[in-house]
Amino acid sequence: MDKKERRQQAYQRLVEKHSHSSNFAQGLFRAFWVGGVICVIGQCFADLARILFEFTDSQAAGFAGICLIFTTAVLTGLGVFDKLAQYAGGGTIVPITGFANSVISPALEFKKEGFVLGTGAKLYVIAGPVLTYGISTAAVLGLFYFLYGVIFP
Amino acid sequence: MKKLSENVYKVASPVYVSAHYSVVGKMESEGPLADCFDERIEDEKFGQETFEKGESQLLITAARGAIKKSGIPQSDFGAFLSGDLENQIIASSMAARVLGIPYLGLYGACSTMAESIVLGSFIMSAAKEKAVLCGACSHFCAAERQYRFPLEFGCQRTPTAQWTVTGAGATVLGSRKSAIRITNMAIGRVIDMGVTDANNMGAAMAPAAANTLKSLFDATETTPADYDAIVSGDLGQVGHDILLELMEERKLPLIKEKYFDCGLMIFDREKQDVHAGGSGCGCSASVLNGFFLRAIEKGEMKRILFMATGALMSPTSSQQGESIPGVAHAVVFEREEESR
Numbered sequence: 001m002d003k004k005e006r007r008q009q010a011y012q013r014l015v016e017k018h019s020h021s022s023n024f025a026q027g028l029f030r031a032f033w034v035g036g037v038i039c040v041i042g043q044c045f046a047d048l049a050r051i052l053f054e055f056t057d058s059q060a061a062g063f064a065g066i067c068l069i070f071t072t073a074v075l076t077g078l079g080v081f082d083k084l085a086q087y088a089g090g091g092t093i094v095p096i097t098g099f100a101n102s103v104i105s106p107a108l109e110f111k112k113e114g115f116v117l118g119t120g121a122k123l124y125v126i127a128g129p130v131l132t133y134g135i136s137t138a139a140v141l142g143l144f145y146f147l148y149g150v151i152f153p
Numbered sequence: 154m155k156k157l158s159e160n161v162y163k164v165a166s167p168v169y170v171s172a173h174y175s176v177v178g179k180m181e182s183e184g185p186l187a188d189c190f191d192e193r194i195e196d197e198k199f200g201q202e203t204f205e206k207g208e209s210q211l212l213i214t215a216a217r218g219a220i221k222k223s224g225i226p227q228s229d230f231g232a233f234l235s236g237d238l239e240n241q242i243i244a245s246s247m248a249a250r251v252l253g254i255p256y257l258g259l260y261g262a263c264s265t266m267a268e269s270i271v272l273g274s275f276i277m278s279a280a281k282e283k284a285v286l287c288g289a290c291s292h293f294c295a296a297e298r299q300y301r302f303p304l305e306f307g308c309q310r311t312p313t314a315q316w317t318v319t320g321a322g323a324t325v326l327g328s329r330k331s332a333i334r335i336t337n338m339a340i341g342r343v344i345d346m347g348v349t350d351a352n353n354m355g356a357a358m359a360p361a362a363a364n365t366l367k368s369l370f371d372a373t374e375t376t377p378a379d380y381d382a383i384v385s386g387d388l389g390q391v392g393h394d395i396l397l398e399l400m401e402e403r404k405l406p407l408i409k410e411k412y413f414d415c416g417l418m419i420f421d422r423e424k425q426d427v428h429a430g431g432s433g434c435g436c437s438a439s440v441l442n443g444f445f446l447r448a449i450e451k452g453e454m455k456r457i458l459f460m461a462t463g464a465l466m467s468p469t470s471s472q473q474g475e476s477i478p479g480v481a482h483a484v485v486f487e488r489e490e491e492s493r
Contacts, residue, residue, distance in 0.1 A: 008347035015348060015356040018394040019313045027309075076305045085307025086426070092307055101307050109303030112203050126306060 027089050034084070034091030042068050042095070065096055072100040077108065102126040154278045160365075161339045161372035168277045168335045170486065171284060171327030172223035175443035176215045177435070178293070178319030184420045189443040190320075191218055197294060197319070205239060208292035209247035211321040211435075212237070215442075216252055216288055219323035223284065230254045231282035234273050236265035236289055237434055238296045238317070245290070254286060263358075263387045264341065264463030265289040266322060266438040267482035271338045273326045274484075283328055290321030291433030300351075300468055313353040315389045315432035318419055322438030324446070330489065332450045337485040339369040343465065343478045351471045354464040355392025355416075355429055361479035362388060362462050363399035369458070369483050370405055377407045381454040384445060386437030386461035386481075387416035389429035415440035437461040446486065455488045 045064040049055040055063060075081040081101050085092040092098055106125050110118035124131060155163040175190045182193035192214060198207040199214070212235065220227055233252055235245040236259035249256035261268035269287035276285050296317040297304055326335070344361040362385055370376060377383055377400070388396055393414045400407045415437045416430035441459055448454040460483040466475070 011346040011360065012348075014395060014398065015353070015391070018391050018398075019353055019356060022309070022312055076307075079305060082305050082307045086309055089309045098307065101305070105303040105306040108305055109298055126302065 030087060031089050031091035031094075034088035035094060036091075038068070038092065038095045038097055041071075068096050069100040072097040073104050076101050076104045099127060099130065102130075154275065157337070158368060158372035160342065161337065161369055163337055163373075164274055164278065164335050166278050167328070167330070168274045169327050169329065169331040169489070170324055170333035170335065170446060171225060171329065171331050172219045172325040173323070173442040173446040174215050174218035174222060175322045175439040176211050176218070176320060177439050177443075178211075180293070180316075180425065181318060181320055181419055181431075181439065184425065186419055186440065186444055189447060190439060191443065204292055204295040204298070205243060206247065208237060208239065208244040208290055208295050208319075208321075211292065211319070212244060212248040212288055212290040212323070213251050215290065215321040215323040215438075216248060216286060219288075219325045219442075220286065223325040223327060225284045225325065225327060227252075227254065229283040230286050231280060231284065232257060232273070232276050233286045233288070234259055234269040234276075235287070236260050236269065238262065238291045238299070240299060244292070244295070245288070248288075248290075252286075261461075261480065261482070262463035262465050263291075263354075263432055263434050263437065264461040264480050264482050265434040266324075266441055267386070267459060267461035267484050268463075270324060270326070270335070270484050271340060271482050273324075274335050274338060277326050277328065281328070285326045286323060287326060288321065288323040289434035289438040291317055291319070291435035291438075293317045293319045293433075296433060310428055311352045312428050313350070313355070313389075313391050314428045315354060315387065315416060315430055316420065316427035317433040318387075318431045318436035318439065320419075320433075320435035320439035322435070322440075322442035324442055332489050333446060334487050334489050335484060336487050337369065337373050339365050339372070339460075339483040341365045341481040341483070343480050345476050345478045347476045348479075349471070349474060349476045351464075351466055351477065353391060354387075354432060354477070355389035356395060357464045357466075357477035358462040358479040358481065359388055359392040359395040359399060362392070362396050362460060362481040363403060365460055365481040365483050366400065366458075367403050367405060369485075373485075377405060377411070380456050380458045380485075381411065382445065382448075382457040383407055383412050384437075384441070384457060384459045385412075385414045386463075387430065387432040388414050388462055389416045389432065390422070391429050392462070393417060393430075418444070449486055449488050452488065457486050459484050459486060
C-alpha cells in the first residue's frame with residue numbers, strides 16, 4: 001500500500017469518528033408506526049369498497065391503491081408529504097405512497113422546463129429505475145413460470 | 154501585490170472594502186443572524202417566475218445595495234466578479250446582464266466569495282481600478298432540484314448533509330481609504346482525501362481548509378492567536394470538528410472561541426432541521442458581508458481571517474463514484490487604523 005492510500009485511510013477513520021450516523025432505533029420506530037398507519041388506512045379503503053360498493057377482493061385492493069395514490073398526490077401538492085417523509089423515512093417510501101410521490105414531485109418540479117423537456121422527460125427521473133428493473137424482473141420471472149408450465153404440465 | 158510564498162500574497166498597494174451588502178431568504182431570516190443582514194426577503198422566488206431567476210434577483214439586489222452604499226458611480230467599476238451553484242453559473246450571468254459592469258464569471262462552488270475577493274484584489278492592484286464588485290449567491294430550491302431531488306420528493310437527509318443557504322452577498326473593493334483593508338490572501342490548493350459522499354461535504358473540504366490555513370499562517374508568520382476571528386465558509390458540524398483536529402495535528406491549534414463556521418452560525422441547528430449546518434456560496438457570502446465585515450467596521454473585531462471552502466464535485470462526477478476535490482481560499486481583513 002502506498003503512502004497516499006494510507007493517508008486517505010487514516011483520514012477516512014477521522015471522518016467516521018466525527019460523522020454521526022442516523023439513529024437506527026428511532027428511525028425504525030418512526031418508520032414502523034407511520035408505515036403501519038398508512039397500511040391501516042389502505043385497509044380501511046379496501047374494506048369500505050367491499051361493503052359500500054360490493055367490490056371483489058382484487059377490485060377492492062386496486063381501489064385502495066388508487067385512494068392512497070390520490071391522497072399522496074394531494075399531500076405532495078400541498079407540500080406536506082416531504083415533511084412527513086423526512087420524519088418517517090421508510091414508513092412513507094415503502095408503501096405505494098413513496099412510489100406515487102416519486103412520480104408526482106418531479107412532475108411538479110420540472111413544469112417550468114415545459115411539458116415536453118420538463119414534465120415529460122423528467123417524470124420518471126426517480127421512479128424510472130424502479131419501473132425498469134421491476135418490469136424486467138417480472139418478465140424474466142414470467143418466462144421461468146411459463147417454462148415451468150411447459151416442462152411440468 | 155507581494156508574493157510571500159507559493160500561494161500566499163500580501164496586498165501591498167492598499168485595497169479597501171468600500172461597502173458590503175447581504176440579502177437572505179425566509180429560513181435564514183428565522184435564524185440567529187437575522188438582524189445582521191441588510192435585506193430579508195420572504196418570497197422564495199423573489200418576485201420572479203423561476204427559482205433560477207429568483208436567485209439572480211437575489212444577487213442583483215445585493216450588488217445594487219452594495220454599489221449604492223459605496224457611493225461610487227457605477228461607471229467607475231472596472232469589473233464584476235461573481236459565481237453561484239447553478240449549471241453554467243447562470244444566476245451570476247443573468248445578474249451581470251442587468252448590471253452592465255464588465256463581468257468575469259467564477260465557479261468555486263461554496264468558496265466563490267473568497268475567490269472573487271482574491272481575484273478582485275489582484276485586478277485592483279494590477280489595473281489601479283477605482284472599484285471592483287465581488288459577489289456570490291445560492292438558492293436552496295435551485296440547488297436542490299439540480300444536485301439532489303425535486304423539492305417535494307420525500308426522502309430523509311443523512312445527519313452529515315448540509316442545507317443550501319438562500320442568500321447573496323456583495324462586496325465593493327475600492328481604492329479610497331475605508332475602515333476595512335485587505336492585507337493578505339491565500340489561493341487554495343485542491344486537496345482530495347478520497348471522500349466520495351456528496352452528503353458529507355464538510356469532510357471533503359476540511360483537508361483543503363487545513364492546507365490553506367497552514368500556508369497562510371506560515372507565510373505571514375502568524376498563529377491563530379493573532380486573529381480576532383478565523384472564519385470558515387461552510388464546513389458544517391462535521392468539517393468544523395475535523396478541521397479542529399487537523400490543525401492540532403499541524404501544531405497550529407485553532408482557538409475554539411475564535412473559530413467560527415458560517416454554516417453553523419446562520420441556522421439554529423436545534424430548532425431548524427438543517428442537519429450538519431448551512432452550505433452554498435450564499436452561506437459564506439451573506440455571513441461575511443452581513444456579520445463579520447460589519448463587526449470590523451464597528452470596531453468589535455480588528456483582524457479576521459475569512460476562508461471560504463468549496464466542494465468541487467458535479468452531480469455527474471458523484472454518480473461516477475469520483476471523490477470530491479476540495480478547495481479553500483483565504484482573505485485577511487483588518488481594521489484600517491491597526492494595519493498602519
